[in-house]
Amino acid sequence: MATQRIRELTLDLRVERFPYHQPFRISGHVFTETALLVAEISDGMHVGRGEGAGVYYLGDDIDHMVAEAERVRAAIEGGATREALQQLLPPGGARNALDCAFWDLEAKQAGRPAWALAGLDAPKPLRSTMTLGADRPEVMAKAALAFDPATPVKVKLTGDVEEDIARVAAIRAARPDAWIGVDANQGYTIETLPELLPVLVAHGVAVLEQPLRRGREADLDGLVRPLPFAADESAVTLGDTAALVGRFDVVNIKLDKCGGLTEGLAIAHEARRLGLEVMVGNMMGSSLSMAPSYLVGQLCDIVDLDGPIFLARDREPGVVYHGGMIDCPEAIWGGA
Structure with a gap:
């Protein structure tokens, strides 16, 4: 039986900014917008998307997220899996964006929704x-x-x-x-x-x-x-x-x-x-x-x-x- 060729992955990263209706205040901080890292992972037929907002109190801002995601670009495009990603990157917004992009891609590749791949019941409101x-x-x-x-x-x-x-x-x-x-x-x-x-x-x-x-x-x-x-x-x-x-x-x-x-x-x-x-x-x-x-x-x-x-x-x-x-x-x- 012929061996099925594994499709190469490509990674697209971009920054998108979403302003708030009005400033949002919590203890010690006032926020006026959310800067998001959007990751798209494609196998040439399907595209999976995810985004990360980071963790402000840990210094995980948009520049840090972009740098972290770029650091593993070669590994992802070289065939790293979602499971491997857990060791390639520490917790944070960059790994969130990439991990969720992998889940979305896997759902499309499998023809099954992400909730089913995760072993969950069909989601309810x-x-x-x-x-x-x-x-x-x-x-x-x-x-x-x-x-x-x-x-x-x-x-x-x-x-x-x-x-x-x-x-x-x-x-x-x-x-x-x-x-x-x-x-x-x-x-x-x-x-x-x-x-x-x-x-x-x-x-x-x-x-x-x-x-x-x-x-x-x-x-x-x-x-x-x-x-x-x-x-x-x-x-x-x-x-x-x-x-x-x-x-x-x-x-x-x-x-x-x-x-x-x-x-x-x-x-x-x-x-x-x-x-x-x-x-x-x-x-x-x-x-x-x-x-x-x-x-x-x-x-x-x-x-x-x-x-x-x-x-x-x-x-x-x-x-x-x-x-x-x-x-x-x-x-x-x-x-x-």
């Missing part, structure tokens, strides 16, 4: 939070009222205890029946956190995300958690997951942090094995970022895939938000 950037309490309360009544609300805090308490109180008053989670983005210390916690409990907040700085996880040892704590900046890769037990209750998986869908799925399964709940988040990418994250979301307790709502423009086709839910057509990414 998911309830997704919508995020309120940190602002004056009255502004955030007004913005919360503009969401669909069924939409869960995620609230960005800044570490200013009095202002944060006022933010939570105003939003709860505006949305008395809403699911509310708060994200401190490393803004608190073990000394200031105790003042915030009883207020969160009193206002029925469902989860507190990343209260302390990355690297200060041991400060949580012995702390009684009166509501679930979620690890974001403290949970970058699969290797970080085991150390969360006893300090956090939820792990927030972001494909830009862990370096793609391959490791994102591995983290979800490992977190379940360790008794942790699972959340999927995003680094403010376009719908091309949300699509592979949507597959991880099928395994999650909390879904936070609202990045495109902040963009002045998105891709076509894009994800659909309706009635507090996100739906992701296969035409965006990962279809056969």
